Amino acid sequence: MILIVDDEALNRKVIQWSLKDLGHEFVHAANGQEAIDQVKAHENVALVVLDLMMPEMDGFAFLEWHREAPVEVREVPIVVNSALSDMDSIKRALKMGAYDYFTKPLSGDALEVLLPTKVQNAIQSAAAARSLRLHAEEMHAELASAMRFQTSMLPKAVDFAPLGVEYVYRPCSLVGGDFFDLYRLGENVIGLIIGDVTGHGLKAGMMSLMVRSLFREFIARDARPAVLIEELNRALLGVFDVGHYITGVYGVFDIEAGTLRFANFGHPSPYLMKNGGAMESLEKRGHFLGILDNVLIEETEIAFGEHERLVLYTDGVTETANPDGEELTPEGFSKLVAARGGDDPATWCRGVLGDIIGFHGSEEFNDDILLVSCWTRKSS
Amino acid sequence: MKIETIQEGEGLRIVFHGNIDLASVDDVRSELMGIGERNSPKYFLDFQKVDFVDSAGLGALVTFHRAQGGSEIVFQNVNERVRKLFQITRLDSVFSVE
Known part of the structure; x- marks a missing residue:
C-alpha cells in the first residue's frame, strides 16, 4: 500500500495515476497528522509520497515523527514531492531520512518514468532491509536460547x-x-x-x-x-x-x-x-x-x-x-x-x-x- | 599474506610474508594445501618474514605437517617469539626447528 500525502486533491490523483502500474493499493492524507493516522491505521504501508508545505502539520514535522517511530515504521521509505526547490530544503529533508526528493511540478517524463521507477526501487530496498533485520533478530533469538542451554550445562x-x-x-x-x-x-x-x-x-x-x-x-x-x-x-x-x-x-x-x-x-x-x-x-x-x-x-x-x-x-x-x-x-x-x-x-x-x-x-x-x-x- | 615457493634441489622452500594468524589463516591453509599436492620429499618452512603466529595459525601448520607425513619438514629462521610458542605448546617435539 502506498500513502500519498498532499493538501491538494488533484496532486494526489496525479501521483496515484503515475504509480498505478506498480501493483499497490493507495491511501491518501491531506497533512502530516492525517498521514500519521494512516500509517498507524494500515500496517502494510510500503512507501510514503510526501508533500512538505501543508496546513496544520507539514511534511518536515511528519519526517520528524517518522524518525522517532518504531523500527517497522522507520523502515517505510519516504519520497518527497515538494514545491520547495531550494537546496537547503532538499538537504534538510534528505538529512531527516527522506529516501528521495522530487520538485513540483513533475514533468511528464518524471510522472511516467522517474517517479514510478524510484518508488519501485525504494520499496524493494526497504523490503530487503526489513527481511535482513528480521533474519538477524531471529538469529539473535536462537543464539540467546543456545546461550541459555549452554549455561544450563x-x-x-x-x-x-x-x-x-x-x-x-x-x-x-x-x-x-x-x-x-x-x-x-x-x-x-x-x-x-x-x-x-x-x-x-x-x-x-x-x-x-x-x-x-x-x-x-x-x-x-x-x-x-x-x-x-x-x-x-x-x-x-x-x-x-x-x-x-x-x-x-x-x-x-x-x-x-x-x-x-x-x-x-x-x-x-x-x-x-x-x-x-x-x-x-x-x-x-x-x-x-x-x-x-x-x-x-x-x-x-x-x-x-x-x-x-x-x-x-x-x-x-x-x-x-x-x-x-x-x-x-x-x-x-x-x-x-x-x-x-x-x-x-x-x-x-x-x-x-x-x-x-x-x-x-x-x-x-x-x-x-x-x-x-x-x-x-x-x-x- | 603472500606465500612464495622456491625449488631448492629436491626440496621446496616456502617463504611466508606476514603473520600466520586468524586474519591470514584461511589463505595460508588453502595455499599450503595446494603446495602439499606437489609431494616434495622435503619442505623448508621459512619464517624470516613472520613476526608472530597465533592459535589459528598453529592449527594450519600442524595440519600441513600431519598431511605431509612422508616428507621431511624443517622450520627455518624462526624468531624467539614463535620458537617460544612452539615450546609452550610442545610442538617443538613434532616440528623440526633449525
Missing part, C-alpha cells in the same frame, strides 16, 4: 563438596567455545576439565558441547588423566574443521589424600595459589587435541592442601587488551590474581573478573573468558 558448584568451586564465564558472542565441567568419581574424588575450542560463536559452542559429552563418557570408564586425554584425542581426530583443535586441562582431585593429578593439553598453565597469595605456575604441558595422531601427554601429581587454591583460565583472559592494545599476559594476570589472595574464595572469581574488566576498560570482550577457582572445603 555448566556444573552446579554446590554439588561438589568437599571441593569448593567458583567460576565466571563470559562468552564473547552469547555462545562460546570455552567450557568447564566437574564429575564426581567418589565421595572425596572429583574430576575437573576446562577446555577451549579454537574460534568462538555457535560452531565452537557446539564443538565444546560435544567434547563435554565425550568427557562424561570417558571419565566414567577410566578417569586417569593420560588415558582420558588420549581417548579424547582419538575421538576428536577428523571431527573438527581443518586446523581447529581444543586445548584444556584435566585433573582429578583426591581431597582425602590431599592431591591433584592432572595433565595439560596445550592450554595456558594453571596456577596454584598458596595461602596468602604466593603463586606457583604448574608448567607441565602436552599437545592440544584433535589434529595429531599421537599426542604428548605429561601426567603429574601435586599436593593440594586445605590452604591452596587452583586457578584455571582460558587464553581470552591473558590476551585481553587494555585500551592501548597491550595484552594482560600471564604475568599480569598472575599479579592480579595474587593481589586478591586474601579474598574469600567464594567471591574471588568475581573480584578478579572485575579487575580484568577494569584493565580492559569495557565489558565487551573479543574472546570468550572463563575463570575457575577450586579449593578444599574439608575444614568448613
Whole structure:
C-alpha cells in the first residue's frame, strides 16, 4: 500500500495515476497528522509520497515523527514531492531520512518514468532491509536460547563438596567455545576439565558441547588423566574443521589424600595459589587435541592442601587488551590474581573478573573468558 | 599474506610474508594445501618474514605437517617469539626447528 500525502486533491490523483502500474493499493492524507493516522491505521504501508508545505502539520514535522517511530515504521521509505526547490530544503529533508526528493511540478517524463521507477526501487530496498533485520533478530533469538542451554550445562558448584568451586564465564558472542565441567568419581574424588575450542560463536559452542559429552563418557570408564586425554584425542581426530583443535586441562582431585593429578593439553598453565597469595605456575604441558595422531601427554601429581587454591583460565583472559592494545599476559594476570589472595574464595572469581574488566576498560570482550577457582572445603 | 615457493634441489622452500594468524589463516591453509599436492620429499618452512603466529595459525601448520607425513619438514629462521610458542605448546617435539 502506498500513502500519498498532499493538501491538494488533484496532486494526489496525479501521483496515484503515475504509480498505478506498480501493483499497490493507495491511501491518501491531506497533512502530516492525517498521514500519521494512516500509517498507524494500515500496517502494510510500503512507501510514503510526501508533500512538505501543508496546513496544520507539514511534511518536515511528519519526517520528524517518522524518525522517532518504531523500527517497522522507520523502515517505510519516504519520497518527497515538494514545491520547495531550494537546496537547503532538499538537504534538510534528505538529512531527516527522506529516501528521495522530487520538485513540483513533475514533468511528464518524471510522472511516467522517474517517479514510478524510484518508488519501485525504494520499496524493494526497504523490503530487503526489513527481511535482513528480521533474519538477524531471529538469529539473535536462537543464539540467546543456545546461550541459555549452554549455561544450563555448566556444573552446579554446590554439588561438589568437599571441593569448593567458583567460576565466571563470559562468552564473547552469547555462545562460546570455552567450557568447564566437574564429575564426581567418589565421595572425596572429583574430576575437573576446562577446555577451549579454537574460534568462538555457535560452531565452537557446539564443538565444546560435544567434547563435554565425550568427557562424561570417558571419565566414567577410566578417569586417569593420560588415558582420558588420549581417548579424547582419538575421538576428536577428523571431527573438527581443518586446523581447529581444543586445548584444556584435566585433573582429578583426591581431597582425602590431599592431591591433584592432572595433565595439560596445550592450554595456558594453571596456577596454584598458596595461602596468602604466593603463586606457583604448574608448567607441565602436552599437545592440544584433535589434529595429531599421537599426542604428548605429561601426567603429574601435586599436593593440594586445605590452604591452596587452583586457578584455571582460558587464553581470552591473558590476551585481553587494555585500551592501548597491550595484552594482560600471564604475568599480569598472575599479579592480579595474587593481589586478591586474601579474598574469600567464594567471591574471588568475581573480584578478579572485575579487575580484568577494569584493565580492559569495557565489558565487551573479543574472546570468550572463563575463570575457575577450586579449593578444599574439608575444614568448613 | 603472500606465500612464495622456491625449488631448492629436491626440496621446496616456502617463504611466508606476514603473520600466520586468524586474519591470514584461511589463505595460508588453502595455499599450503595446494603446495602439499606437489609431494616434495622435503619442505623448508621459512619464517624470516613472520613476526608472530597465533592459535589459528598453529592449527594450519600442524595440519600441513600431519598431511605431509612422508616428507621431511624443517622450520627455518624462526624468531624467539614463535620458537617460544612452539615450546609452550610442545610442538617443538613434532616440528623440526633449525
